[in-house]
Structure formats: C-alpha cells, structure tokens
Amino acid sequence: MYERILVSIDGSNPSNRAIDEAVKLVGLSHGRIRLVSVVPSLANVYAAGAYSGFVPVESEGTFEQETNEILARAQADLKQRGIEAETKLISLDSGTHEIADVVLHEAQDWGADVIVLGTHGRRGVTRLLLGSVAETLLRITTVPLLLVKAGDT
Template identity: 40%
Template sequence: MIAVDDSRASTQALRFASRVVPPDAQVRIVCAAEQPGAWNAGGAYTAGDSWMSDALGAACGEYLHAAERTLEQAMSAFNGQAALVEGQVVGLSAEAGAVVPALANAARDWQADLLIVGTRHQGRVKRWVDGSVSGALAVCAPCPLLVVPVEYEEANAHAPLARILLATDGSPASAQVIDAALRLAEPQTALRAVYVVDRSSVAGDPVPGSVLEDAFADLGRKALASAHTQLDVSGRAYETALVATARLRDDIAHAVLRDAQDWQADLVALGTQGRRGVARWLLGSVAQRAIEITHVPLLLIGPGAV
C-alpha cells in the first residue's frame, strides 16, 4: 500500500516504491480526502443556515475531487510497475491527526505487507502542532513501514536495492528487522549490520567512561554475533561493524545515518522497539529521531507489524 498526497515527497515515495515492489505484487494506492480545515475548529450554526450547509458540502466535494485527481495521477505514474494497481480514497473525520489511524486502518483492512509513505522534514514547532504522520505510523502501522524522505535522490531509479544497512541492538525486535529487510533484498543485495556504541551517553555517569564504553562494546559484539547467525542462513553477502557516536553532541540515529551515507546504503532498516536498560539502546527513540533527520529511505518495524 502506498499513501500519497499532492506533495513532492509522495512523488519520491512512488519512485522508490518501483524499486522494491515485486512485478507480481498487488498494489493499492490510497489518498486521504480531508475535511475543510476552516470549519474543523468550530463555529456553531443552525439547521436554518442553509447557505452554510451548502458551502460546507461544496467544500467537501472539492476536497474529494482533489483527492481523486491526486490518486489518478499517482496510479498513472505507477502503471506497469506491478501486476495490479488499484486506488482508494480514504475519507477523514474532522479530528486532528485523523490521517494516521485512517491509513493504519486501511492497511490493516487490506492486509498490506508493506506501507510506503513520503515524508518532508519540518521545524520542531510545526511538527509539534501538526504531528508527524510518518513518526506516528511507525508506532501504529500494522505492517512494516517504508518512509521515503523528499530529499532522497536516486542514482538509478529502477535498479534493485544494492545495499541495505541494518541497525541492531541484539533484541528480538532487531531480529524482526533483519527478517523484514531480507524480504525486500534481492539475491545480489549487500547487507551491513551495525551496532552503535553510544559514547555520548556516558559523559555524566559516575562510572568511568572507558569502563562503560567497553561494556557497551561487549554488548555490541554479542548483538552482532546474533545478526551473524541470522544472516548466515540467508545466504546473502553481508558484513557487520561496531560504530560509535562522538562523545559530545551526537546520538545513535546520527551515527547510524552517517554510516549509511559512508557505505552508500539504499535503505536503512530500524525497529521501533528494542533493548532497554544498561545497553541504553532504545530503537523506538532512535527510529523517531532518524525519521526527523534522514535523507535515506527507512524501513521501520513496529510492534504492530509482527
């Protein structure tokens, strides 16, 4: 399932979808028809105010027609990329943030194997007011979520994925991330599993930083050993690596995405739940931060996707 609107981010999502969707797949493209925002916040009127009812009905019709036009254009752009391409207009309630449950429910009702959305980065105040559709879907989507940032530029828009980077913390959620990524990988796709040693988290800790860093590195080696076992079975070419954050002004999400850029990854796979406690790896917070800053498509596996 591919969710679209009339933005460039959706255009990028459609382009990237053509790289990962198998030719024999069934694809449903959905577009949300919003309620007229000017009236969502209120302003009571009586049944006798027929002009208001007429105006509201006309505005709803315009929103519906706009969604249908956007959907038709998206379906035309994706035509020929899959065995079956169909469209659906999803109606929204007037409640704020209604697009997230509407898309999650549509994916659940259709039993989608993958939900693909575009995303555009916004300032923190704007994101706090409007909410982040992709960030919220990462938590509640009933299937793996593929987030394509508007800034992503493909070297070859139709080539299969050449490189997938897997962020792991050794948790069961990380194993599910690897499984999901393997389903998108072609036989020739190279894989790289990384564990980030979070050196920035030990700055204010009473335990000497070197001791904690060594402990985190040991946990990382164990996590990568688990990834080794899982990837060996796949028969695909892969490598693993311990990487580290800087000691100041850095975090795991930035470290993962830096490694992805250096390795020229086509896709980064993350979970939205993971190990807690002494390891200080919480994939959910890492995934949310990654959505905010990524220039590389993200495959996110949430608690509802398994």
C-alpha cells in the first residue's frame, strides 16, 4: 500500500486534482503526504518564455514567494480535510536539472511509495519545445507514478 505519497504541485487545476487523488490514497493507507513544488531558475524561465513569446518580469524572489504560497494554500486545504502534510520547496539550479529530475530525486530521498502528478496536456510545438514534466518523469522514474489528467475545462 502507498504510505508515503509525494505530490508535485504548481498551483494549477491539474495539480489540485493530483492533491485530490493523493487524499484518496492516504484515506486507504492512512499514510503521509509530502507536497513539493519546484522553483525554476530565472534562466530556465526566460528560455521557455523565448519559445512561447512570453517573457516574465518576475524576479527569482517572486517565484519563491509564489511557490511558498502555493504550498501553504495546499497544506491548509489538506489540514481542513483532516490531513497533515509536509511541504518542501525545491529550487532548480540554472540549466543543471529538469523539474522531473528533481521531483524523482526528492521522491527517492524521502522514500516515497508513489509520486502523484497532474498533467497539463500541452500539445503541438509548445510540448515539443518545452517538453512535459509528466512525460519526462514517466520515462525516468524508478518510483510508481500516478498521473492525473487535467480534466475538462
């Protein structure tokens, strides 16, 4: 049974659905949840922005603050449901790793029994150029992975 459930979140609808699925798992196993969120380096964000035509003006400090807020909101939501959850913010060094790599490394270090991750369903050129965290994690993982579709919008 999945007793150590790592959920990678980014504040999006798909990641909120991933939290909901983790709640179902923890209800069955009475296990633990660790919420993780990755702060990309500014260099990576600007590179992605160049491909998409959008270049953000935020600073790295702003990304960290937003990520901490995402983790805090998710932790508070789980607490309201009667579930205690750990949180961890992970900073991604410029150009050294992909988000999928650091999520897998965190899952391995923590001893996760399963990783739960929402999918964003990017298509076309954007997916080709930017890749997909879920797709990359699916290819490299050594830990069971539950992918949660974004759902209808």
